[in-house]
Amino acid sequence: MSETVTEPAGETAAASADHQQRRLRVVRGGDGVDLEAAQRAVADLLAALGRDAQSEHLADTPKRVARAYAELLAPRAFDLTTFPNEEGYDELVLARDIPVQSLCEHHLLPFQGVAHVGYLPGDRILGLSKLARVVELFARDLQVQERLTKQVADWLQQHLAPKGVGVVIEAEHLCMSMRGVRVRGSRTVTSALQGLLREDARSRQEFFALSGVPA
Numbered sequence: 001m002s003e004t005v006t007e008p009a010g011e012t013a014a015a016s017a018d019h020q021q022r023r024l025r026v027v028r029g030g031d032g033v034d035l036e037a038a039q040r041a042v043a044d045l046l047a048a049l050g051r052d053a054q055s056e057h058l059a060d061t062p063k064r065v066a067r068a069y070a071e072l073l074a075p076r077a078f079d080l081t082t083f084p085n086e087e088g089y090d091e092l093v094l095a096r097d098i099p100v101q102s103l104c105e106h107h108l109l110p111f112q113g114v115a116h117v118g119y120l121p122g123d124r125i126l127g128l129s130k131l132a133r134v135v136e137l138f139a140r141d142l143q144v145q146e147r148l149t150k151q152v153a154d155w156l157q158q159h160l161a162p163k164g165v166g167v168v169i170e171a172e173h174l175c176m177s178m179r180g181v182r183v184r185g186s187r188t189v190t191s192a193l194q195g196l197l198r199e200d201a202r203s204r205q206e207f208f209a210l211s212g213v214p215a
């Protein structure tokens with residue numbers, strides 16, 4: 001899935017002046033979904049599973065399922081708003097317990113849990129809600145948890161250029177709880193660190209402590 005980051009029309013001047021608020025429009029995915037083909041495929045799947053796709057109860061199910069997957073694979077566009085770090089704030093900024101919902105690419109079943117996303121500011125700070133929006137940007141996709149975790153960290157490092165970034169995701173995979181090995185309640189923890197949070201032991205420890213994850 002491709003992602004684009006553009007300066008909204010008329011905002012270029014504000015964006016180029018470093019002492020001002022800066023906004024970048026972020027759009028990812030939403031392309032590549034053929035709703036009618038998806039609907040036909042779901043009807044075929046129901047038939048292959050021995051279900052009567054023409055029955056009164058299932059008649060609208062292919063359409064609903066196609067739309068549901070299209071929605072689950074389409075993150076909302078947003079404005080990445082940053083502000084100059086005028087106070088020179090140089091401690092961690094951490095958003096804990098951001099809800100995460102994604103789809104495992106192996107079974108197309110949900111995995112869900114929470115993300116803790118933190119960064120050590122450089123020249124700019126980020127509108128706080130944007131940490132959760134970046135998580136959604138990559139979660140609304142067919143994913144593995146490791147890739148999702150790393151994509152969020154890499155994206156923030158690239159677009160915010162902070163001194164460090166840390167991302168922890170704790171999630172339960174329905175493919176492991178509802179089926180297969182059937183271990184209900186087991187949560188997988190993944191982390192991705194960049195910059196000082198990776199290189200400096202004290203910063204890393206602080207990040208994990210504030211995230212509530214034993215280092």
Ligand SMILES: Nc1nc2c(ncn2[C@@H]2O[C@H](COP(=O)(O)OP(=O)(O)OP(=O)(O)O)[C@@H](O)[C@H]2O)c(=O)[nH]1
Pocket residue numbers: 104105106143144145146173175176179180181
């Ligand atoms: N590394 C990683 N593995 C995942 C993730 N989500 C699901 N999986 C695993 O992907 C693996 C796919 O293994 P397969 O042996 O091909 O599939 P399977 O026969 O359905 O495996 P079982 O789940 O053990 O029944 C399973 O072990 C899943 O638990 C993820 O986010 N990261």
Ligand SMILES: [Zn+2]
Pocket residue numbers: 104105106107108109173175176
């Ligand atoms: Zn799975």
